[in-house]
Amino acid sequence: MLAALRLGLGCHFLYEGVWKIKHRDEFSAAPFLTQAKGPVSGLFYGMVPDMYGRERLQRLEMVQVEKVVDEKTGKKAKVDVVRCAWLTDRWDAIRREFVAFYRPGGSASDDQQKAFERLEREAEQKFNKFKEDLEEDYLPSNYKAMQAYYASLDRFENDAENGQSAPFQKERRWKRMMELRQEADGWIKELEGREQALKAALGDLLDENQRDRGPVPATWNPFEWTRMQQINFAVTYGLTAIGLCLMLGLATRLAALGGACFMCFVVMTQPAWPTIFPPDLPVVGHALLINKDFIEMLALLTIATTAVGRWGGLDYFVHHLIVEPFFSKVIRKSAPPKG
Secondary structure (H helix, E strand, C coil), X not given: CHHHHHHHHHHHHHHHHHHHHHCCCCCCCHHHHHCCCCCCHHHHHCXXXXXXXXXXXXXXXXXXXXXEEECCCCEEEEEEEEXXXXXXXXXXXXXXXXXXXXXXXXXXXXXXXXXXXXHHHHHHHHHHHHHHHHHHHHHHHHHHHHHHHHHHHHHHHHHHCCCCCCHHHHHHHHHHHHHHHHHHHHHHHHHHXXXXXXXXXXXXXXXXXXXXXXXXXXXXXXXXXXXXXXXXXXXXXXXXXXXXXXXXXXXXXXXXXXXXXXXXXXXXXXXXXXXXXXXXXXXXXXXXXXXXXXXXXXXXXXXXXXCHHHCCCXXXXXXXXXXXXXXXXXXXXXXXXXX
């Protein structure tokens, strides 16, 4: 039964990891972390970079610039433009990296060089068009709403510090927090969507020969990833490794301890305690701290205290071919000489 428990836990973890690998373009740990509740929820909120968009949506600058408003007469007028330097600099870096990837080598023909010059020119035009739409249309039309949003967010954070503990106050504060996050999330997703649209538009500029080189490769250097990308990678492949090791019975104790640590984080994000809002959904059942996640954590700790990996697992071979001979040799060397 312990071996069956090991396989069941391994199957659960392995499928979670494989599903996340298959849906890596959709999966993000952010919703899990931002839905944390209870006394340590702030720890998990801090893992999500710029959850309220302060570093992005507040770094805007409204200026007036003189632009031609009538092409026929050449009439000029002052118009409001909202600068977003961090985003346009990022887009420009994407454009430059894109162009550099498709730059022909030193032995390129005249046709290849002309195709690259065309790509370079059109990529800059496309970037300027996206930048213009952002700074002269989208951001100015939402600028006042963003300023009002941060005024509301400041008031909410000041109220939260006053320690409202009545049940109706907890419910109201939670709902207001979700509303504020949803409002910021809408603007952030719009900006991210425009970035993806820019990448797609740049890809459409490629000719047949340039397409044969494939897309610009993503970096595999984890130090260049965003914090959320690092967390998503660690969760996805950590769950997969834990599940695979439990299924194979390889490094079973270590895998079980890793799984128990992960389940401990799950329990900490969603503690089953009556005074914590929001309560668990009725369909989940009712629990007083000991819920299904807590029980799975205990099951993993139980597996970690046994030699179940040697029962129908690869740990049998590791133990008898490597571990046991090694310790036998150490014991023989440390034993006092006979006589």
